[in-house]
Amino acid sequence: xxxxxLLLTCLSLSLFPAxxxxxxxxxxxxxxxxxxxLRLIDRRRVKLDPAIKSRAAADGILTETLSFATEAGERVxxxxxxxxxxxxxxxxxxxxxxxxxxxxxxxxxxRALAAxxxxxxxxxxxxxxxxxxxxxxxxxxxxxxxxxxYRTQQSH
Numbered sequence: 290x291x292x293x294x295l296l297l298t299c300l301s302l303s304l305f306p307a308x309x310x311x312x313x314x315x316x317x318x319x320x321x322x323x324x325x326x327l328r329l330i331d332r333r334r335v336k337l338d339p340a341i342k343s344r345a346a347a348d349g350i351l352t353e354t355l356s357f358a359t360e361a362g363e364r365v366x367x368x369x370x371x372x373x374x375x376x377x378x379x380x381x382x383x384x385x386x387x388x389x390x391x392x393x394x395x396x397x398x399x400r401a402l403a404a405x406x407x408x409x410x411x412x413x414x415x416x417x418x419x420x421x422x423x424x425x426x427x428x429x430x431x432x433x434x435x436x437x438x439y440r441t442q443q444s445h
Contacts, residue, residue, distance in 0.1 A: 335360055346373045350403045366419040367412045368392045370403035384411045389431065391418030 402409035
């Protein structure tokens, strides 16, 4: 099984072209490489600005619907579930939905984790759930974004 995984990884690396950021960081002293990498991933910092939209309790589980800022003009909707009367710090589990899914689609899993004593959180990924936007040309906004990324990659 391990050999098959290694083979598939090597094959995928050889078949797919490097992304737009590939090759921009030259190897050199570790400090210089680190600085170049940090410049590559740097983004304008924004205040987190969390906002709770709703809060409801049922069967001993508190559910909060909230959002927070990640970049200018972009808010990420989230669900947070925990035991209603949990005291002190609790371990957190972040549940990610699959392609085409949403935070609401994993609510049952969040509820089960909260019942077990965890703080359970899920967000809508970009182009999913509340962040999906409207369909364009018969495609979902997610499909359209993939097509745009592909076209941008091909033009380089």
